[in-house]
Amino acid sequence: xxxxxxxxxxxxxxxxxxxxxxxxxxxxxxxxxxxxxxxxxxxxxxxxxxxxxxxxxxxxxxxxxxxxxxxxxxxxxxxxxxxxxxxxxxxxxxxxxxxxxxxxxxxxxxxxxxxxxx
Numbered sequence: 001x002x003x004x005x006x007x008x009x010x011x012x013x014x015x016x017x018x019x020x021x022x023x024x025x026x027x028x029x030x031x032x033x034x035x036x037x038x039x040x041x042x043x044x045x046x047x048x049x050x051x052x053x054x055x056x057x058x059x060x061x062x063x064x065x066x067x068x069x070x071x072x073x074x075x076x077x078x079x080x081x082x083x084x085x086x087x088x089x090x091x092x093x094x095x096x097x098x099x100x101x102x103x104x105x106x107x108x109x110x111x112x113x114x115x116x117x118x
Contacts, residue, residue, distance in 0.1 A: 002027040002107050006096050009112030012086055020081040022096030030074040032100045036081050038092035086116045
């Protein structure tokens with residue numbers, strides 16, 4: 001089962017950009033659906049985006065409104081989340097995940113903090 005580590009979080013002003021990375025070890029990500037969730041204080045964990053195994057299709061939460069782009073590079077065993085036009089309400093801990101079926105396996109990263117200041 002793969003282990004996932006997020007990176008790229010930090011503090012940015014509203015309107016700025018960040019690129020989050022999720023790098024896997026212990027196996028290839030090519031057989032996994034992957035994506036991102038986020039969680040902020042006082043709110044439930046919410047879906048952000050997911051991408052197919054081949055990277056040819058993606059789904060996004062409505063609040064992204066075209067601002068975020070999910071991508072993956074299976075050769076580098078890494079998934080990315082490009083975040084543009086960041087808003088203070090985007091402040092959260094962002095978690096990446098990898099999931100596959102038959103057999104059913106699921107891995108989560110430890111999270112990376114994104115703070116957007118006004």
